[in-house]
Amino acid sequence: MTDLAQNSSSRIRMMARLGAWISLIGGLLLPWMIMLAVETLVRDVPFPRAWRSFTLHLFAPGYNFFLVGVLTALPFVILAVIIIVHLGTASAHNTLIAYRRALGLFSAGLSMVLIAGWIHVEVLIHPDAQGALAYFYLPILLVTILPLGYGLGRALAKAFLPRLSL
Amino acid sequence: MTADTSSSTILSSREIKLHLLGLVMLLGLLGLWYWFSTGARVVPTLIELLKDDDPSTRIVAAEQLGQVGPAARTAVPQLLSQATQDGSQHANTTAAAALKWIDLTAARRVMTHFVSRLQDPDVQQRRTACAVLGSLGPIAKPGVPPLVAAARDADALVRRNALIALASVGIPSTPIGVALLDGLRDSSSLVRQTAATQFAFTVPLTQDAVAALTPILNDPDKGLTTLARTALDKPRAGDAAHIESLGMMLGHSSARDYALHQLAQLGPAASDALTPILPLLEDEQPLIRYLAVETIGGMGAAAKQALPALHQHQDSDPVVHAAMTDAVSAIESATAATAAPSAKELPR
Numbered sequence: 001m002t003d004l005a006q007n008s009s010s011r012i013r014m015m016a017r018l019g020a021w022i023s024l025i026g027g028l029l030l031p032w033m034i035m036l037a038v039e040t041l042v043r044d045v046p047f048p049r050a051w052r053s054f055t056l057h058l059f060a061p062g063y064n065f066f067l068v069g070v071l072t073a074l075p076f077v078i079l080a081v082i083i084i085v086h087l088g089t090a091s092a093h094n095t096l097i098a099y100r101r102a103l104g105l106f107s108a109g110l111s112m113v114l115i116a117g118w119i120h121v122e123v124l125i126h127p128d129a130q131g132a133l134a135y136f137y138l139p140i141l142l143v144t145i146l147p148l149g150y151g152l153g154r155a156l157a158k159a160f161l162p163r164l165s166l
Numbered sequence: 167m168t169a170d171t172s173s174s175t176i177l178s179s180r181e182i183k184l185h186l187l188g189l190v191m192l193l194g195l196l197g198l199w200y201w202f203s204t205g206a207r208v209v210p211t212l213i214e215l216l217k218d219d220d221p222s223t224r225i226v227a228a229e230q231l232g233q234v235g236p237a238a239r240t241a242v243p244q245l246l247s248q249a250t251q252d253g254s255q256h257a258n259t260t261a262a263a264a265l266k267w268i269d270l271t272a273a274r275r276v277m278t279h280f281v282s283r284l285q286d287p288d289v290q291q292r293r294t295a296c297a298v299l300g301s302l303g304p305i306a307k308p309g310v311p312p313l314v315a316a317a318r319d320a321d322a323l324v325r326r327n328a329l330i331a332l333a334s335v336g337i338p339s340t341p342i343g344v345a346l347l348d349g350l351r352d353s354s355s356l357v358r359q360t361a362a363t364q365f366a367f368t369v370p371l372t373q374d375a376v377a378a379l380t381p382i383l384n385d386p387d388k389g390l391t392t393l394a395r396t397a398l399d400k401p402r403a404g405d406a407a408h409i410e411s412l413g414m415m416l417g418h419s420s421a422r423d424y425a426l427h428q429l430a431q432l433g434p435a436a437s438d439a440l441t442p443i444l445p446l447l448e449d450e451q452p453l454i455r456y457l458a459v460e461t462i463g464g465m466g467a468a469a470k471q472a473l474p475a476l477h478q479h480q481d482s483d484p485v486v487h488a489a490m491t492d493a494v495s496a497i498e499s500a501t502a503a504t505a506a507p508s509a510k511e512l513p514r
Contacts, residue, residue, distance in 0.1 A: 009176065012176050013176050013177065016176050016177055017177070017185070020185055020189070021188075024189060024192065028196075052220075052223075053222070056215075056222070056223060056226045057226060058203070059200070059203045059204050059208070059230065060226045060229055060230055061229055061230060061232075061233040062229065066199075066200060066203070070196065070200075077189065077193070080189060081186065081189065084177065084182055084185045084186060084189075085182065085186075087176060087177075088175065088176050088177030088181070088182045088185070089175050089176070089177070089182070090175060090176050091174065091175060091176075092173060092174055092175055092176055093174065098176055
């Protein structure tokens, strides 16, 4: 491999490692960060009070923020596994394929984050009796979004990525 | 790194395995976190939270202890204190609601404490007493006569709270139904709406309730009309399909207290669900056993076949045991009453 190819493959290697763990931990923390942000930024609750209320309701019946986090994280766990298995097994010698896969996975992750973030913000800002149902349907929706986002990313990669032959 | 340069793929197979193992371990850690933060293991922490200065902390802690159930027995003294002494009504009601899942005798002590407050000269005390009695649900059954009296209080909010409490207690259904029907004719629109709300969402719909709610459909109060329509759209008390679905709900742990409570208010009509109710006499939750006994007792002669099971069962909980004795007497006297006329008819 040339130096350029080696640098390129090292970058993707780092992306695969970080991407998997950011997907997993980000998916878990995303709803919790949104909950705290809505409390402090929208409802003007001081952060220490918002944090105390959050930790109190983490396992409380009827709230169970922990379960909300886990439910949202499940599709991101799947994404993390796909990143490791799909991107991790791409050839280190042909980085174009690896880049296409990386862009597809990035697009899938971004779509999932946007959809999950939007739904969490909506549920928190406009609460109603059926709001909690969104938390149960969200994982199904995100798992559906995953291949669509991946397909979109791959299409964009095919259209715009320079055809490197390394 | 050697692995970085030697592998023909972006990640070597060893690295893939390690990452996947890491994911599994993280998920395992999350599971452990959940395990350590729920169930009986968290009771000591929650007892400490009951002593917190912030009422919302005490409220959440009480709710979680109720979820733990009988395993949270060590929290009973603190919960009793919160239910009866706390200055926040919401803290009182959540502690009382938790006690009914943990210790029925302690819940009855809360009931006794607040029944005496129903005649307090301070109107706020009477309002709180009604709210707490309601949060005890069917365990506050002996408190129904004083609550019926409170439903005629001079203060409209006391009357409203009394009606909500009566609907939450639910048994015995006859005096509660009468009090709610009276509430539909109350001078306060708030109380009338509260009574209609109970028929719409909480208590089963009897023929008397249908007769009282039907004229309300033409009431100028649109809110009351909507509630009456919602109530009249519900299945009737004796509806066979409704009883069957309640019987099916008994199999789901999250719905069986609701289903049993509804069946307990149906009296003999609930006898179609006797078969799925009988195993609940052995349930680990005293509240479920209590509701099962009350439901069977309410069936009267129709529950004759449950008598051997009731005689055989020696319940460790004194409240369930007392309810069982009452249920046996009710079934036996109802059986004797139905047998007597047929015995008289024999010589003809």
